Amino acid sequence: MSQLEHDISTLNGLIATTIDSADGYAEAAKEARGSRFETLFNARAGERRNLANTLQRQVGLLGGEAESSGTVLASAERLFFNLKSVVTSHDEKMIVNEVEAGEDHIKAKYEDAVRDRDLSAQVKAVIEQAYQAVREGHDEMRDIKHSLQG
Template identity: 25%
Template sequence: MGTLQHIQHQISALNDLIKINNDRITGYQKAIEGTEDVSLKTVFEGYADQSKGYVNQLNDYIHLLGGSPADGTTLAGKFYHTWIDVKSAFSKKDSHSILSDCEYGEDIAKSSYRKALDDKELIWEDEKVVSLLTNHLSGLKIAHDAIKALRDSTALNEK
């Protein structure tokens, strides 16, 4: 793979991560709308802001590579958020189910970052992108574990 192809691959892969983060932001915005719990709203706002920060960092890196950052979401994310809307229209949205949906979104984000870090063409001779993605993945793991712990604690409290 030549240098230009490598850069184009990097831009494409990083744009995919922007879309994943945009999916995550949308998911947390839906979670905020779906709960009355002020403390959960604060948690969800924090994780939406985290992804906004990740998007800004990815945008900056794509600009550095000479590319144009994506601004949309993934097709799978659109389907998932539509499913959540339909599901919530027909069922009670308790904290446990909202947190379960959020945990699912965190699993998708973590998986996407792991795949990116396993992509040898993306990370080839580029310690900056490895560091950036590793830092993001670390934050996503912490968020996932916190959401899971909240979900588990609400399961006990709502029974």
């Protein structure tokens, strides 16, 4: 696999995971309607869609065809571990725990990409910038989770 192919493949993998995350947040916002987390979840869904768009533009600049949907095996419900069944209980702790688990997943995917020594410098820089937003989102959800436990 050439470096260009590797760059495009890595970006497309992150795009699919980021779309899954956006879909998961949108589902969480819908199910948390009226709760104190609805606005936060909607904002995070929008942020993740913007990140996916940024990565899609980079694939286009590289001459590739960008991923336009989430992963086949990890729908929003799977990524957030069947969030819909959890939120029917309207337990904020359970909702936040499931969302934070999804955050662990996306953060790990981005960390793997940031450590990838085979990426071009240009693509690595784009991924590192996106990772900052992912990490901030993860850390925010982690902190919310811990505040609800204490």
